[in-house]
Amino acid sequence: MIQGKIWKFGNDVDTDVIIPARYLNVSAESELAKNCFADIRPDFAGAVSAGDILVAGKNFGCGSSREHAPIAIKAAGIRAIVAESFARIFYRNAFNIGLPLLESVEASKALSDGENAVIDLAAGRIEGKGQVFSARPIPDFMAELIDAGGLVDYIRKVKIGR
Amino acid sequence: MSMTITEKILAVHAGRDHVSPGDLIEAKVDMALANDVTAPLAIKVFREIGVEKVFDTDKVTLVADHFVPNKDIASAEQVKIVREFARQQGLKNYFEGGESGIEHVILPEKGLVLPGQLIIGADSHTCTYGALGAFSTGVGSTDLGAVMATGEIWLKVPPTILLRYEGSLQPHVGGKDLILHTIGLLGVEGALYCAMEFTGGVISRLPMYQRFTMSNMAIEAGGKNGIMELDETTLAYVAGRTSLKPDIFRSDPDADYERVIDIDVSGIEPQVAFPHLPSNVRPVSEVGNVLIDQVVIGSCTNGWLEDLRDAASILKGRKVSPGLRLIIMPGSPLIYKLAMREGILETFLDAGAVIGPPSCGPCLGGHMGVLASGERAVATTNRNFVGRMGHPESEVYLANPFVAAASAVLGRVGGPDQL
Numbered sequence: 001m002i003q004g005k006i007w008k009f010g011n012d013v014d015t016d017v018i019i020p021a022r023y024l025n026v027s028a029e030s031e032l033a034k035n036c037f038a039d040i041r042p043d044f045a046g047a048v049s050a051g052d053i054l055v056a057g058k059n060f061g062c063g064s065s066r067e068h069a070p071i072a073i074k075a076a077g078i079r080a081i082v083a084e085s086f087a088r089i090f091y092r093n094a095f096n097i098g099l100p101l102l103e104s105v106e107a108s109k110a111l112s113d114g115e116n117a118v119i120d121l122a123a124g125r126i127e128g129k130g131q132v133f134s135a136r137p138i139p140d141f142m143a144e145l146i147d148a149g150g151l152v153d154y155i156r157k158v159k160i161g162r
Numbered sequence: 163m164s165m166t167i168t169e170k171i172l173a174v175h176a177g178r179d180h181v182s183p184g185d186l187i188e189a190k191v192d193m194a195l196a197n198d199v200t201a202p203l204a205i206k207v208f209r210e211i212g213v214e215k216v217f218d219t220d221k222v223t224l225v226a227d228h229f230v231p232n233k234d235i236a237s238a239e240q241v242k243i244v245r246e247f248a249r250q251q252g253l254k255n256y257f258e259g260g261e262s263g264i265e266h267v268i269l270p271e272k273g274l275v276l277p278g279q280l281i282i283g284a285d286s287h288t289c290t291y292g293a294l295g296a297f298s299t300g301v302g303s304t305d306l307g308a309v310m311a312t313g314e315i316w317l318k319v320p321p322t323i324l325l326r327y328e329g330s331l332q333p334h335v336g337g338k339d340l341i342l343h344t345i346g347l348l349g350v351e352g353a354l355y356c357a358m359e360f361t362g363g364v365i366s367r368l369p370m371y372q373r374f375t376m377s378n379m380a381i382e383a384g385g386k387n388g389i390m391e392l393d394e395t396t397l398a399y400v401a402g403r404t405s406l407k408p409d410i411f412r413s414d415p416d417a418d419y420e421r422v423i424d425i426d427v428s429g430i431e432p433q434v435a436f437p438h439l440p441s442n443v444r445p446v447s448e449v450g451n452v453l454i455d456q457v458v459i460g461s462c463t464n465g466w467l468e469d470l471r472d473a474a475s476i477l478k479g480r481k482v483s484p485g486l487r488l489i490i491m492p493g494s495p496l497i498y499k500l501a502m503r504e505g506i507l508e509t510f511l512d513a514g515a516v517i518g519p520p521s522c523g524p525c526l527g528g529h530m531g532v533l534a535s536g537e538r539a540v541a542t543t544n545r546n547f548v549g550r551m552g553h554p555e556s557e558v559y560l561a562n563p564f565v566a567a568a569s570a571v572l573g574r575v576g577g578p579d580q581l
């Protein structure tokens with residue numbers, strides 16, 4: 001169960017605004033987190049709490065294939081992203097680093113900034129604004145991937161038993 | 163239940179009877195590919211995972227093609243990492259030096275990718291092999307590192323956009339123009355998440371090299387893959403390149419498509435994509451007076467032998483415009499040799515061209531043909547983003563080999579009928 005405050009964004013949020021290229025000269029997660037959304041939402045990095053939820057519109061994470069983008073969001077404390085749709089490579093990269101994504105047009109439209117939401121990943125259920133929204137549930141193996149903390153750890157723990 | 167060709171290939175590789183768009187699956191990979199830019203990162207991930215050996219030494223192919231022959235110390239170090247890994251792992255297919263060409267040309271040429279297979283590459287133009295009736299797509303380095311360790315990949319089954327091409331092609335119009343026209347129609351995100359399935363009478367008459375060109379640029383519309391059904395042309399291409407029997411998959415007639423788009427090709431002229439997006443297309447007759455400094459013919463999009471023949475047919479007996487640099491990059495050593503034997507290279511040299519080694523070279527602004535500020539190039543490559551071929555204030559115009567060759571003679575962007 002994920003429970004937290006909503007940070008709401010619009011359509012076509014690209015990887016350059018998630019983590020501007022000038023901050024890519026370091027790869028330490030804490031540094032990336034500090035500069036997450038630095039240009040479009042400078043208050044984000046300071047105010048986000050561990051467990052919060054990001055809600056966005058269409059085509060979230062478009063642009064370059066840099067894995068730094070989902071890493072920055074996850075390291076800042078965001079535990080899940082709900083959006084109408086995600087750019088393809090961002091989608092892969094997020095799950096691969098252990099950040100779950102849910103697609104729900106209704107939830108994305110209804111939920112607003114600063115309110116609370118509760119997400120049941122296994123059931124694909126999103127609660128907020130006194131309503132319940134359903135996204136496609138995350139299949140078991142994807143949930144395992146998230147539980148393990150990402151693709152590398154998932155393979156180490158689950159697939160080769162280390 | 164009915165399925166598209168993409169769904170069928172994914173279902174078989176996931177060990178399932180049926181998959182639907184949106185399903186997340188774990189699929190077995192028939193071939194994993196990386197190049198000198200992406201392999202070093204994937205190797206790092208592979209080591210973090212901690213397995214000793216790649217899942218199958220026949221099914222991991224590493225190609226040094228981007229910055230080779232090594233352009234500087236940094237790229238030499240990258241290639242060294244890849245070479246040492248390939249040796250230490252005993253990989254059957256590592257290509258460098260005189261054995262190497264552009265990855266998406268040499269893999270089909272050597273029969274390393276086949277119809278019905280599932281191919282994953284740490285390079286976005288891995289979608290090229292869709293032309294053979296395979297499912298192939300590009301991923302990041304973490305994904306590829308994991309594939310090298312396990313032989314499996316997780317995938318989300320894409321919905322399919324069916325593109326049907328009918329009518330008859332005008333002279334000097336081919337696969338490059340069809341795909342540029344299509345990207346212009348859909349936009350650079352028009353096929354996001356989606357499989358693109360190319361079909362219709364025009365595709366069935368298209369020669370193999372032009373089919374590769376179309377599948378190669380599926381990613382430029384945001385597509386996950388760009389697939390065509392296998393036919394006699396495919397089988398004739400594959401014959402003699404492998405001892406394996408290709409798996410044949412076809413879309414069911416009542417398969418579900420997200421969209422069906424019918425394209426009448428009869429009115430399509432040679433297309434030119436203006437800076438800085440591949441979707442920014444215009445017919446060659448409406449280009450205006452765009453003076454150019456350089457022409458590049460080659461790349462994984464148009465570096466096939468027949469592409470060179472098409473360009474040579476225009477350049478035969480002509481000279482490039484004074485002061486213009488024409489750079490030819492054959493796709494593979496075999497193509498280089500055959501072009502030499504046919505006298506095509508001589509035609510190029512007589513016209514005043516520079517012939518480079520089979521490599522990516524100027525396509526990504528790497529080396530061997532980088533543009534200065536304010537310079538313009540016509541290229542048969544696939545991307546014309548800001549700074550793609552050099553300085554951020556340079557410009558790239560994408561076109562087919564006929565138009566590129568004609569432009570080299572004209573000194574401006576133009577088609578063969580303007581010569």
Ligand code: SF4
Pocket residue numbers: 228264265266285287461462463521522525526543544
């Ligand atoms: S030729 Fe260009 S597009 Fe093709 S693999 Fe090389 S750099 Fe990439």
